[in-house]
Amino acid sequence: MKIAFSPCPNDTFVFHAWAHGLIPGAPELDILYADIDITNNLADRREGPEVMKISYAALPWVLSDYALLPCGGALGRGCGPLVLTKGDSADTNDPAQLSGKRVAVPSERSTAYLLFRLWAAQNVPGGVGEIVVMPFHQIMPAVRDGLIDAGLVIHEARFTYQNYGLNLLEDMGNWWEQDTGLPIPLGAIIARRHLDVQSLTNWTRASVEYAWANPDASLDYVMSHAQEMSPEVAKAHIDLYVNEFTRNLGDEGYAAITALLGRAAEQGLVPAFDLALLKK
Known part of the structure; x- marks a missing residue:
């Protein structure tokens, strides 16, 4: 079975067991390691693997062909994207400094960019x-070097942006949580609707459970894809993004997804769609 997810520690941690044949009955995986911007576009063109990790913000474009799995993704609190500027900028905490400026984002259909648009409108x-769309690992150097005025960053940048001399202008997760009281939906696992979605859910959840039960088993696999990240940063990344919502979205998880995509649809930022498809 073909699957696509990022090389980031949370994804490799979650799928390690399945990728290494440790889940009874699960099919062998043919893995494409790809940045979220790539998978968002593959899903939209219906050209991608049977199972993929995409941004929740990209769901409205693909839900007619792909089902949302209720596990395996990234949703939580204190884990939102960050808006960064150069540390020596004037009025570093004033959002007005972004008026008319160049801002780098990791994907036009990323949850990060959707949250940024909702925040910027206010x-x-x-x-x-x-x-400017660029791979997320290029954004902080571009801000530091003055190639862009600000950057919207995700993943381990939360733990490393100070190393680039950058300033935190706004935490999109904190803003969202204060505005709604809900966790922030980041990355979703989707599967083509003609597949046995229940079995895919069971295998994905089993892989999550194995990872938690055997936290050291995936270490070599995680670090081999961690893009020169230190083991300490990789562990912090996993601890932040792999949580109870990864095991099961539950009522609160679905409420957060519905709130985000419902608001975005009302403002014309995503196509209108049937919210009931999120659970079908």
Whole structure:
């Protein structure tokens, strides 16, 4: 079975057991390690693998063909994307400094960018200027080097942005949680609707359970894909993004997804869609 997910520690930790044939009855995986911008576009073009990790923000474009699995993804609290600027910027905590400026984002259909658009509509007078899409690991160096005015970052950047001399302008997760009281939906696991979605759910959940029961078993696999990340940062990344919502979205998880995508649809930021498809 073909599957696509990122090389980030949370994804490799979650899928380690399945990828290594440790889940009874689960099919062998043919894995594509891909940045979220790639998988978001593959899903939209219906050209991607049977199972994929995409942004929750990309779901409205693909739900007619792909089902949302209620496990395996990334959703939680205190784990939102960050808006970063150079540390020596004037008025470093004033969102108005982004008016008309160039901002780098990891994907135009990422949850990070969707949250940023919702936040900017309330906080940046006149809106930002040019949006530049680039791989997430290139964003912080670009901000540091003055190639862009601000960057929207995800993943382990939460733990490393200070190393680039950057300033935290806003935490999108904190903003969302204060605004709604709900956790933040980041990455979703989807599968083509013609497949046995229940079995895929069971195998994915079993892989999550194995990872928690055997936390050291995946270490070599995780670090081999961790893009020069230190073991300490990789562990912090896993601890933050792999949580009870990874095991099961539950009522609170579905409420957060519905709130985010429902609001985005009302503002015309994503296509209108049947919210009931989230559970079908």
